[in-house]
Amino acid sequence: xxxxxxxxxxxxxxxxxxxxxxxxxxxxxxxxxxxEKRPAYTTVQTMVxxxxxxxxxxxxxxxxxxxxxxxxxxxQAAQRRLIDDFLARFGGKAxxxxxxxxxxxxxxxxxxxxxxxxxxxxxxxxxxx
Amino acid sequence: xxxxxxxxxxxxxxxxxxxxxxxxxxxxxxxxxxxEKRPAYTTVQTMVxxxxxxxxxxxxxxxxxxxxxxxxxxxQAAQRRLIDDFLARFGGKAxxxxxxxxxxxxxxxxxxxxxxxxxxxxxxxxxxx
DNA sequence: CGCACTCTCCTACATAAGTCATAGACTCTA
DNA sequence: TAGAGTCTATGACTTATGTAGGAGAGTGCG
Numbered sequence: 001x002x003x004x005x006x007x008x009x010x011x012x013x014x015x016x017x018x019x020x021x022x023x024x025x026x027x028x029x030x031x032x033x034x035x036e037k038r039p040a041y042t043t044v045q046t047m048v049x050x051x052x053x054x055x056x057x058x059x060x061x062x063x064x065x066x067x068x069x070x071x072x073x074x075x076q077a078a079q080r081r082l083i084d085d086f087l088a089r090f091g092g093k094a095x096x097x098x099x100x101x102x103x104x105x106x107x108x109x110x111x112x113x114x115x116x117x118x119x120x121x122x123x124x125x126x127x128x129x
Numbered sequence: 130x131x132x133x134x135x136x137x138x139x140x141x142x143x144x145x146x147x148x149x150x151x152x153x154x155x156x157x158x159x160x161x162x163x164x165e166k167r168p169a170y171t172t173v174q175t176m177v178x179x180x181x182x183x184x185x186x187x188x189x190x191x192x193x194x195x196x197x198x199x200x201x202x203x204x205q206a207a208q209r210r211l212i213d214d215f216l217a218r219f220g221g222k223a224x225x226x227x228x229x230x231x232x233x234x235x236x237x238x239x240x241x242x243x244x245x246x247x248x249x250x251x252x253x254x255x256x257x258x
Numbered sequence: 259c260g261c262a263c264t265c266t267c268c269t270a271c272a273t274a275a276g277t278c279a280t281a282g283a284c285t286c287t288a
Numbered sequence: 289t290a291g292a293g294t295c296t297a298t299g300a301c302t303t304a305t306g307t308a309g310g311a312g313a314g315t316g317c318g
């Protein structure tokens with residue numbers, strides 16, 4: 001099974017473009033960046049090549065002289081990896097992170113209520129392996 | 130006002146030691162690492178010096194020939210910075226992170242309930258600046 | 259066909275982070 | 289005071305990431 005690496009600051013928005021766009025040429029990827037933060041064409045190219053080396057994307061086909069790249073890992077899986085890694089810094093516990101989110105007002109009551117109902121639903125389905 | 134940098138993988142446990150211990154010599158810091166993952170003395174030293182350069186710690190005093198270092202930023206503030214940065218990768222929204230935490234079973238119902246009561250309490254106190 | 263354009267491929271460089279060894283200054287005890 | 293032991297200070301190396309230029313191959317229009 002593929003080991004998903006932790007996507008970096010720049011890799012993530014590149015993958016976002018691929019997740020959203022399905023399969024894109026290098027040229028199309030930087031277009032999803034806000035123009036002030038848009039990296040150079042070859043910068044994106046380098047990152048895509050490196051993502052390819054990490055087996056996170058691959059060349060799906062070639063149109064004219066341009067390669068078309070496609071994501072090989074799901075957004076879900078990549079996000080999970082990211083979150084796992086992040087949580088590890090807090091001893092693997094979600095609680096301190098939650099506490100921070102609440103104290104700094106980034107979680108609304110509705111967010112929590114939604115979370116609660118989702119959790120109850122999952123529990124009812126016996127989703128605990 | 131001090132700009133708190135994003136503490137890295139190794140910097141964070143070093144700061145943890147200082148937060149927990151109050152003020153420590155270099156020698157004492159690696160002791161809080163599990164022995165399998167304990168970095169060399171000078172590795173810790175380098176990191177502490179760099180943290181000093183970033184104004185995150187400072188030399189409180191000198192005991193005999195050893196410097197005693199102390200944290201200059203609170204755990205709270207450092208964690209907030211870390212979380213802000215992390216959330217930025219998800220468009221600044223906590224919701225997708227919550228969803229992941231729930232789906233991967235890292236948030237218990239109790240965690241959520243605690244969060245909810247905390248949030249209600251804060252709301253009642255009108256804690257919105 | 260030939261030229262303009264696009265894309266690939268390779269190379270390069272800077273900074274940050276993690277890793278540690280070594281030399282020499284300092285301290286304390288016998 | 290002299291030796292043993294401890295710390296500091298400094299330098300060095302590696303890997304990862306972000307950044308991009310330039311040469312040359314490939315494509316398609318006029």
